[in-house]
Amino acid sequence: MDRKLIPQGTAVLGLDLRTFSYLDAPEPVLRDIHLEVQPGSLTVISGHSGSGKSTLGAILAGLLPRHSMDQLAGTLSVDGSLVEFSDSASPRIDIARWSQHVGLLPQDARHYLSGIRGTVAEELAFSLENAGMPREQMHQKVTALAQRLRLDHLLQRHPDQLSGGQERLVALAALAISEPEVLVLDEPLAGLDQPATALVSELISLLRAQGTALVILAGTHHFWAQEADAFWLLDQGTLQCIPDAAQHQIRTETQHQHPAGGAPLMLNMESVRLCYPGASGPAVQDLDLQIRSGECLGLAGPNGSGKTTVLKAIAGLLQPVAGTMSLIGTTGLLLQNSADQLFERTVLREVSFGIPKKSSLHQRIAEVLVQLGLESYAQTHPFELPASARRLLALATVLVHEPKILLLDEPTEGLDELGEAKLREIIAAVLARGGAVILSTHDGKFMDSVAHRVHHMNQ
Amino acid sequence: MSSNLLLPDESSSQTIRRRLLAIAGTVILVATYLILIITQPMGIVEGLGQGVALGTFAAYLAAAVLLLLAVLPDLPVSTLTLIPVALALNIILGQFVGSVMIPLYIDSIGTVIVGFLAGRRAGAATGVLSTLVWSLFAPTVLPFAAGAALVGFLAGTAARFGALRRIYLAPVAGLVAGVLVGVVSSPVATFVYGGTSGVGTGALVAAFSSMGDSLLSAVTKQALISDPGDKAVVFLVAALLVYALPKRLSGSFAFVRRYRVLGKRVSK
Amino acid sequence: MPRTIKLHPFTILAIAVAVITMTTAASLWWLSCAVMALCLLIAGWSGHLKKLAVLSGAMLLPTFLSLLLIHGLISRDQSPAIAQWGPLRVTLKGLEVALSLGLRTAVFVVVGLLCGLLIDRHQLVAAIDLSPVPPQLGYLLAASLFLLPQMAEKQRRIGEAQALRGAGTGNGLAGWFQRVRLRAVPLVLASMQDAQDRAVHLSARGFPASGANTRLRTVPDSPVQRVIRWTAAICAVLGPILILLLSAMGGN
Numbered sequence: 001m002d003r004k005l006i007p008q009g010t011a012v013l014g015l016d017l018r019t020f021s022y023l024d025a026p027e028p029v030l031r032d033i034h035l036e037v038q039p040g041s042l043t044v045i046s047g048h049s050g051s052g053k054s055t056l057g058a059i060l061a062g063l064l065p066r067h068s069m070d071q072l073a074g075t076l077s078v079d080g081s082l083v084e085f086s087d088s089a090s091p092r093i094d095i096a097r098w099s100q101h102v103g104l105l106p107q108d109a110r111h112y113l114s115g116i117r118g119t120v121a122e123e124l125a126f127s128l129e130n131a132g133m134p135r136e137q138m139h140q141k142v143t144a145l146a147q148r149l150r151l152d153h154l155l156q157r158h159p160d161q162l163s164g165g166q167e168r169l170v171a172l173a174a175l176a177i178s179e180p181e182v183l184v185l186d187e188p189l190a191g192l193d194q195p196a197t198a199l200v201s202e203l204i205s206l207l208r209a210q211g212t213a214l215v216i217l218a219g220t221h222h223f224w225a226q227e228a229d230a231f232w233l234l235d236q237g238t239l240q241c242i243p244d245a246a247q248h249q250i251r252t253e254t255q256h257q258h259p260a261g262g263a264p265l266m267l268n269m270e271s272v273r274l275c276y277p278g279a280s281g282p283a284v285q286d287l288d289l290q291i292r293s294g295e296c297l298g299l300a301g302p303n304g305s306g307k308t309t310v311l312k313a314i315a316g317l318l319q320p321v322a323g324t325m326s327l328i329g330t331t332g333l334l335l336q337n338s339a340d341q342l343f344e345r346t347v348l349r350e351v352s353f354g355i356p357k358k359s360s361l362h363q364r365i366a367e368v369l370v371q372l373g374l375e376s377y378a379q380t381h382p383f384e385l386p387a388s389a390r391r392l393l394a395l396a397t398v399l400v401h402e403p404k405i406l407l408l409d410e411p412t413e414g415l416d417e418l419g420e421a422k423l424r425e426i427i428a429a430v431l432a433r434g435g436a437v438i439l440s441t442h443d444g445k446f447m448d449s450v451a452h453r454v455h456h457m458n459q
Numbered sequence: 460m461s462s463n464l465l466l467p468d469e470s471s472s473q474t475i476r477r478r479l480l481a482i483a484g485t486v487i488l489v490a491t492y493l494i495l496i497i498t499q500p501m502g503i504v505e506g507l508g509q510g511v512a513l514g515t516f517a518a519y520l521a522a523a524v525l526l527l528l529a530v531l532p533d534l535p536v537s538t539l540t541l542i543p544v545a546l547a548l549n550i551i552l553g554q555f556v557g558s559v560m561i562p563l564y565i566d567s568i569g570t571v572i573v574g575f576l577a578g579r580r581a582g583a584a585t586g587v588l589s590t591l592v593w594s595l596f597a598p599t600v601l602p603f604a605a606g607a608a609l610v611g612f613l614a615g616t617a618a619r620f621g622a623l624r625r626i627y628l629a630p631v632a633g634l635v636a637g638v639l640v641g642v643v644s645s646p647v648a649t650f651v652y653g654g655t656s657g658v659g660t661g662a663l664v665a666a667f668s669s670m671g672d673s674l675l676s677a678v679t680k681q682a683l684i685s686d687p688g689d690k691a692v693v694f695l696v697a698a699l700l701v702y703a704l705p706k707r708l709s710g711s712f713a714f715v716r717r718y719r720v721l722g723k724r725v726s727k
Numbered sequence: 728m729p730r731t732i733k734l735h736p737f738t739i740l741a742i743a744v745a746v747i748t749m750t751t752a753a754s755l756w757w758l759s760c761a762v763m764a765l766c767l768l769i770a771g772w773s774g775h776l777k778k779l780a781v782l783s784g785a786m787l788l789p790t791f792l793s794l795l796l797i798h799g800l801i802s803r804d805q806s807p808a809i810a811q812w813g814p815l816r817v818t819l820k821g822l823e824v825a826l827s828l829g830l831r832t833a834v835f836v837v838v839g840l841l842c843g844l845l846i847d848r849h850q851l852v853a854a855i856d857l858s859p860v861p862p863q864l865g866y867l868l869a870a871s872l873f874l875l876p877q878m879a880e881k882q883r884r885i886g887e888a889q890a891l892r893g894a895g896t897g898n899g900l901a902g903w904f905q906r907v908r909l910r911a912v913p914l915v916l917a918s919m920q921d922a923q924d925r926a927v928h929l930s931a932r933g934f935p936a937s938g939a940n941t942r943l944r945t946v947p948d949s950p951v952q953r954v955i956r957w958t959a960a961i962c963a964v965l966g967p968i969l970i971l972l973l974s975a976m977g978g979n
Binding site for chain 1: 849852856862866869870873874877881884885887888889890891892908909912913916917920921924925927928929930931932933934935936938939940941942943944945
């Protein structure tokens with residue numbers, strides 16, 4: 001519990017929080033947080049999934065507490081004014097005005113974009129349109145901003161056709177157009193590949209260069225280690241200062257033992273061509289791929305090179321139109337958008353789905369939950385899990401059937417450090433009992449530490 | 460204590476105007492319905508027929524639009540983002556049943572869900588909007604906007620009075636809603652279009668007509684056969700879907716909390 | 728390559744409403760056919776002919792059949808019957824009524840669909856936003872139009888994901904019910920959660936506007952079009968009244 005006394009009047013955003021709890025929650029999520037954001041500074045707050053980072057970010061941006069629902073005890077100071085929250089005083093915040101001082105980029109940039117405008121330029125102008133700004137002025141602001149942030153080439157694009165990284169760029173620009181003093185960014189680099197990461201971090205530096213203070217909520221703070229003015233770790237609902245950011249190193253122990261050469265062949269694909277029904281050309285052609293028992297294969301390649309297509313084909317969702325594919329053993333595929341499948345009311349039911357009561361797999365259910373650290377969530381609704389746990393839940397539904405070949409599409413997306421550690425354990429376990437793992441990921445470091453071989457998709 | 464970051468209270472003049480719009484809409488709807496029922500104009504093609512058609516169309520549509528304009532400014536943003544989802548669900552979930560040979564429409568699951576979660580005004584708005592948007596693809600649904608508003612309105616009313624607290628009450632509420640909607644919408648089918656738009660329903664109307672009923676009563680009887688069953692299924696499915704939602708989501712609606720729509724949840 | 732009409736969306740709507748109401752009031756079969764032919768011509772010129780024909784046909788065929796059943800086959804007026812089988816009684820008058828009603832609906836459908844095909848969605852939403860109606864209306868229209876294809880795509884992905892789980896292979900009513908549940912519930916859960924997540928950011932961006940809102944997009948308009956709109960609106964209301972009065976007087 002660190003309390004720093006900052007001279008009044010210099011901080012652009014100040015938070016003095018005693019407790020915060022969500023509606024109907026028994027325990028407060030956050031307590032005893034004191035934070036001051038200086039103009040133009042970069043503050044990094046890190047913490048694992050479920051630690052309350054997003055909650056803290058939303059409080060800073062005025063989006064929480066929801067009036068007459070959540071409970072906040074404390075004060076916030078924005079733009080020189082002090083807003084007090086307590087049991088007796090729960091003011092209704094004007095979110096639109098607040099966001100002119102403190103803006104928030106959510107984890108999923110698509111939640112920020114309006115979804116109702118036909119061009120990126122109009123999307124950027126959305127908040128100005130709602131304020132009733134004259135057209136000429138809006139046009140000027142949008143063009144000036146696009147030039148400053150190097151987004152001119154995107155201005156006439158349809159927001160639906162943006163890639164994940166571009167969506168984030170547009171959302172950041174839309175946030176910046178009202179020129180807030182502080183921007184809170186919730187995991188801005190999560191799930192991006194190399195080129196997109198470079199673009200987004202460049203934009204962030206540009207924003208910082210023009211004087212906006214940044215509060216970055218990160219899963220790990222290694223990326224910002226060099227430039228940050230202040231580091232905090234959010235743990236057990238409260239902030240702890242990290243004096244020396246360089247200390248938290250990832251243990252990149254690469255513990256692979258290459259499988260013995262004579263291990264049985266589990267998958268053999270020769271000259272395989274894959275097409276989607278109704279597509280003009282093949283998604284993948286002339287593919288030769290083998291994998292042996294005990295081996296972990298990584299698929300690498302840019303977006304659109306067909307990595308997901310290959311995984312789907314191995315899982316049996318897509319039949320090859322040419323070439324041969326022979327497979328030994330059952331497969332299990334973890335899709336990228338794994339939340340798409342969840343439909344049961346509790347975690348336990350979700351994992352037990354499809355397994356009859358008398359089946360031998362029934363013991364597996366409890367085992368898998370423990371293996372992935374989900375046993376405490378057994379009676380929770382899947383949509384109420386933190387993002388990392390939800391991803392692990394999807395993995396659990398695949399693992400419970402004990403597939404011989406485990407197929408993973410972007411498995412690290414949405415996982416925090418703990419989740420990644422569990423994933424490594426799982427992969428090691430599958431390989432140890434004679435199975436095989438094929439994964440496709442943007443995360444180069446993870447690929448290097450886990451895969452025995454990497455197959456580059458040619459396109 | 461700063462005031463520019465906090466919301467002011469709503470001005471009372473706005474609420475009066477909205478109330479007037481709502482009253483105007485309801486009066487037009489009720490008056491048109493009563494006039495049609497009482498006078499039962501004959502001659503749907505020659506003489507006054509076209510006038511009656513145009514008049515009924517205009518009155519029903521105007522009533523629906525006035526009710527929409529009365530309700531819209533009241534809706535919180537969380538309801539506004541929900542309504543387009545409900546519209547899409549109306550269409551997508553309706554297609555699931557299309558493959559089965561049941562003569563039901565099942566095109567209002569989304570509207571009813573909004574009624575259950577956000578109240579009767581939100582439900583009514585969803586019904587009208589659903590019709591307006593769908594009319595861009597199928598213009599003939601336009602005068603049925605008032606009926607669609609009624610479905611959403613009744614869904615909200617049912618939820619408010621506890622029809623969702625026991626799962627078997629939902630289809631009963633749907634049955635009642637179906638009767639009301641069928642009765643209110645029959646004059647539209649009769650006087651604007653002179654019949655129905657489907658072959659199956661047309662055969663039913665023809666059957667009743669051959670037994671000596673006037674067109675209006677034949678159409679009403681046909682509606683009383685299809686609509687209650689349809690709405691009972693819709694209310695039941697919508698209730699099941701609402702129960703499948705995480706408590707964090709359903710509990711975030713002020714309407715659900717205020718009227719304890721989902722009762723005391725046993726499982727969590 | 729479809730050609731676009733550069734008229735203000737409200738002008739197109741106003742003209743369409745006027746045409747529909749006056750044609751319906753006149754109730755002359757040759758006028759209705761002429762209007763529909765004109766619509767098909769315009770559709771042809773703008774490249775939407777096939778779509779208009781197919782969509783109208785799909786909607787009008789069941790309607791005509793239904794009307795034929797109701798009025799054509801079961802005629803209760805006193806004119807002599809052409810044919811008679813038990814309760815079925817076909818009269819010339821009845822067929823005339825059925826055709827007349829069908830034509831009335833047909834004009835409405837064809838003109839309405841043509842409007843839908845000619846008006847650009849984004850321009851329509853912008854026109855609504857710039858008009859005095861509450862800003863929520865424009866948002867809701869736009870969000871509904873643009874959300875539907877996204878949700879259909881999501882539905883497809885869900886179907887794929889559930890196929891992977893080997894789910895939904897049961898037979899009979901229970902199996903069908905489970906299949907429906909598997910495909911419907913994730914869609915509803917995910918899309919409703921999504922809607923809730925988006926709401927707060929929409930508020931943060933100032934929606935709904937408390938005062939008048941402006942749009943970056945321009946909707947081209949001209950004084951001529953304004954005059955046309957007003958004239959069309961007046962014709963839409965007064966036209967049918969005049970026509971009905973005239974025909975009533977002419978009839979006597």
